[in-house]
């Protein structure tokens with residue numbers, strides 16, 4: 431199971447206990463969503479690491495509900511775990527719509543089944559096919575250019591801290607040995623710097639798991 435370790439705490443034992451504490455005292459995920467994450471882990475093994483963490487899913491649920499979100503576009507559905515959390519937030523909202531995209535028909539099939547089982551398939555649609563494989567910068571510029579987000583609309587981007595490599599990609603960080611993560615670092619640095627400088631938005635980087643950038647349109 432993917433976990434969050436806050437460096438503030440002196441060791442893994444304390445960090446794990448703290449994580450359990452704040453997870454248990456934050457808005458819980460409904461059981462069927464937790465079970466879906468368990469099932470993904472059981473069926474897909476290491477690949478299940480692609481899911482957002484449980485805590486991130488709790489946060490997405492809380493945030494979508496707090497924002498009064500009505501329409502959500504997700505790029506990267508995988509088996510539908512994060513989409514289920516978002517759907518939970520929107521299930522009683524009139525006219526709600528969630529579009530989630532993915533290139534993989536096999537995980538897409540798992541997601542579609544989960545949306546049906548959860549009774550949210552009437553407003554959650556999976557679009558199968560390749561989104562343009564590109565960087566967060568291009569997605570951000572496209573979304574802003576097309577005006578897809580209303581005033582106070584929010585874009586959330588995951589993994590913006592990339593195992594700490596965006597801050598320090600020298601030998602001091604053992605994650606530098608992860609060639610895939612390292613290859614993403616320049617794009618994420620560019621993205622984070624762009625957000626920090628862009629006067630059209632306000633950004634807050636929340637250090638939940640590997641960093642969520644929250645970008646609110648002014």
Ligand SMILES: C[S@@+](CC[C@H](N)C(=O)[O-])C[C@H]1O[C@@H](n2cnc3c(N)ncnc32)[C@H](O)[C@@H]1O
Nearest residue numbers: 480481482506507508511512532533534560561
């Ligand atoms: C990190 S996972 C998403 C995890 C999901 N949000 C969750 O929490 O369960 C990223 C997904 O993006 C999909 N993907 C990768 N490249 C893509 C592309 N060019 N177009 C559409 N989907 C793509 C992958 O198949 C994978 O399922």
